[in-house]
Amino acid sequence: MSTDHTRPAAPAAPAPANRDAPSLGTFSHDPQMPLSEMVAFYDVRHCAASEPASPTALRRPFIWSNSAVSLDGYLAFLEPGDEGPTGIVMRPTYPTMANVDYRMLQTGWAHSDAFIITGSILRDEPNAHIRVVFDDLIKYRQNVLGKPAQPYLVVLTRTGDIPATHPIFNPPDLPGHRDAKIIIATTTSGAARLPLASLNQQLNPPHTILVAETDDGTSVDYARLFDRLFRDYHVRHLDIATGGIVIKELIQGKLLDEVRMTQAMQLAGRMASDGRTRPHFFPAFDEHLFTAETAPHLRIDGVRVCGQRLLFLRMGVEYRH
Template sequence: MAGFADTPTGAEDLRTEPLQVLYEEPGLPHWRLPPALTTLYGGDLGFTEPRIYANFVASLDGVVALGPEHPHSGSTISGRKPADRFVMGLLRSCADAVVIGAGTLRASPHHHWTPQHVYPTAAGHFAELRHRRGRPADPELIVVTARGALPASHPAFQAGAVVITTTPVARDLRGSLPASCTLLAAGPGPRLSMGAVLDAVHARGHRVLLTEGGPYLVGQLMADSLLDELFLTIAPVPAGRADSPRPGLVAGQEFLPARRPPTRLVSTRRCGSYLFLRYRFHHAISEGSDPHPHA
């Protein structure tokens, strides 16, 4: 299957061949996806609840961002590979909310964190999946910031994003963001507790959460044992490092040699020379899973 002839294409005509399943752990939870999504993904996909999972694309040498002077660096690393953009859209379509840090927002000045924005040819199928699960058309965008350095004119704010910050920063931001935004305080500061952030997100009724970073936010989640799963695309290209900071998956935290959070590989897919890996973290490994469809 090369694409979706029965769904509208957006500004880009993105098409991909189905992902090839190399390994899948038996008994993973799954929802009944629309047939076109099942075909492209190489099977169904689902999550136990509550769940928070991350999605990143990395170069062969582990770079996930090229530095502040390179906006949209994830697209550069992935080469805008249609298969990677499809997986990104599918993971967004599964989520009740997408959680990002302010740095990720600033690095993507025109982005919308919706499934159809990254893979418009599957927009109708993403919408069908969300309808089956009783979810609104788009996942809610949650922007996390400890300092409040936010571009108020970003289209994500115009669309009604939720901003979670400390009580003092929330006080300073009040009135500076579009009326469509929701501003929530989660603690006195100056540091922002990710546990308090997730409590605020869960209080909005969101149970299945996707984070697309950045590396500092994901590092905090890992350090606090709050991240359940990681979806990692390995792009077949080295990025290199010279003078610009080019972070890996985790920034602001050190685990080795003193700490070794165990993970387990539960799925491996490929499309051409790209690998699509799914890991579970230690606190999620022992949880039971429901192999039956939820939708």
């Protein structure tokens, strides 16, 4: 395990995807969603980072988010037994379509060089197997894309509060499944609080502790983190598998190139039954962020329908602020 700490200077934006018209179609109503349909929809060969104007400028990969949301924009119901997105994609009622969504999420990870989750996801989903789990996608990464079996798994934590015995640190001892290298991205104070003694006793301890913080040291600096991933870990395509707060901050910083969204045809409402506020895709209820002149536009690059309940969207982000 190594420790990395640096602070460079202003990000160069990746080139936008070049598409003249949206790709429209339907997905097979099949829980074992055909590989050919998935990889065609999430192909990233046309998505590349632009060259910076200066060799000292910050670099970054092409970056997309991938979220499952209700029609009113919520990411989870937060009801007993349903802390994650499974209720949003209607797994109890329509398991076939929920499985299609899961395979599509994994397809995004399979095309990436790294994907980012947060420490809160590990705490909220203590039994989740967060890696590429489908053997056909692992083989596609290796044999078609020429990538290692697993992308880097980047855990974003400002505080260092992560559960050391989570399954990501103890993957099954199977070829292709035990090979994920974990990077913990944090602050100086967060690095000091990490449970390193416990982490280092797990089957798959962190590969790197990467400190990339803001000037005041209170949070992770995304531009600096992305620059290190680009330069030191050769990450050219990055998947953001976080909640809405990170997505909102990336959009504010003009760091997100593409929004991928599974739109579930149901309404959730803001409050859970125990009074908690449900997580939202763009949680800016109390902030004045954009006007009609500055609001980012989303360009629809691809649309797929699965049955009559799920809509898959792939959209480029066009910034105006």
